[in-house]
Amino acid sequence: MWLRRFILGLLCALPALSQAAEPAPVKLVVGDMAPYSVAGNTDSPGSLVEIAQALARRVGTPMEVQFYPWTRALAMVAVAPRTLTLPLTRTAERENKYRWLAKLYRQKFIFVGLQGNGKLSDPSLLLHARLTTLRGTPHKRLLLEAGYTDVDECATVRECIRMVKKGIADASYGAEDTHRSAASMDGNKAGEFSYSPVYRQDDVWLAGSLDFTEEDSRKWRAALETLRSDGTITRILHKYGATGN
Known part of the structure; x- marks a missing residue:
C-alpha cells in the first residue's frame, strides 16, 4: 500500500517538477x-x-x-x-x-539633411545648425559636449526625418541604418536626402x-x-x- 501511495504521489509531482525545470x-x-x-x-x-x-x-x-x-x-x-x-x-x-x-x-552615426545641404559634407559646419536626434539616446548630450549648440529631440527616427523634410531641423543625427530606412518611408524619395560622412561609431x-x-x-x-x-x-x-x- 505504501508503495502505491508513493508512486501516485510521485506521478502527481511530475508536472510540477517539469514546470519548475522550464526556463523562465x-x-x-x-x-x-x-x-x-x-x-x-x-x-x-x-x-x-x-x-x-x-x-x-x-x-x-x-x-x-x-x-x-x-x-x-x-x-x-x-x-x-x-x-x-x-x-x-x-x-x-x-x-x-x-x-x-x-x-x-557596430553602428555608424551620421547626419541627414535635405538634398543640397552643403554643410553635410563636413559635420563641423553643422555646429550652429538646427539639429534633432532620437529621444532616449545619449546623442543630444554627446552633440552638446562636442560643441553643437542647437539640438532638439524627437520621439522616433521617422519623426526626425519629418522634421528635416518640413524644414523644422536642418539635419537629424543618429544611426545610419535607421535613418536611411526612415528616409525611404512615408512617401519619401531617396533623392530628397543627403548624408554626411560617418561622424562616429559605437557598439x-x-x-x-x-x-x-x-x-x-x-x-x-x-x-x-x-x-x-x-x-x-x-x-x-x-x-x-x-x-x-
Whole structure:
C-alpha cells in the first residue's frame, strides 16, 4: 500500500517538477527602429530582433517581443524583471542600470539633411545648425559636449526625418541604418536626402534588467559566438541588406 501511495504521489509531482525545470520566459521590449526592430511584421521583425530571438532559442529561453515608444521601453527594463531591450549603446551613465548580455552590432552615426545641404559634407559646419536626434539616446548630450549648440529631440527616427523634410531641423543625427530606412518611408524619395560622412561609431548591445546574473550573461555571450560561427548572424543581416561586423 505504501508503495502505491508513493508512486501516485510521485506521478502527481511530475508536472510540477517539469514546470519548475522550464526556463523562465523573457520579454524583449523595443521601439520601432527599422531595420533593427520593425513593428507589425512577425515574419520580418527586424535584424537585431531576429538575432535576439535566435539567441533566446539557443539558450533555451522563450521570448516575447513587444513594441513601445523607445523611452518607455528603456524605463520598463529598469523596473520589470526578465526584460530585455535593444539596440542599446553602452555608456558610463547607463553602465549600472542594465545587465549587458551581448554585443550585437557596430553602428555608424551620421547626419541627414535635405538634398543640397552643403554643410553635410563636413559635420563641423553643422555646429550652429538646427539639429534633432532620437529621444532616449545619449546623442543630444554627446552633440552638446562636442560643441553643437542647437539640438532638439524627437520621439522616433521617422519623426526626425519629418522634421528635416518640413524644414523644422536642418539635419537629424543618429544611426545610419535607421535613418536611411526612415528616409525611404512615408512617401519619401531617396533623392530628397543627403548624408554626411560617418561622424562616429559605437557598439550596440542586447541589455537586460538587473535580475539577469553574470552567469546569464556568459550563456548569452556564448550563444552569440555560436551564432556567429555557424553563419546565422550573417544570414539574418543579409536578409535586411546589412553586412556582418
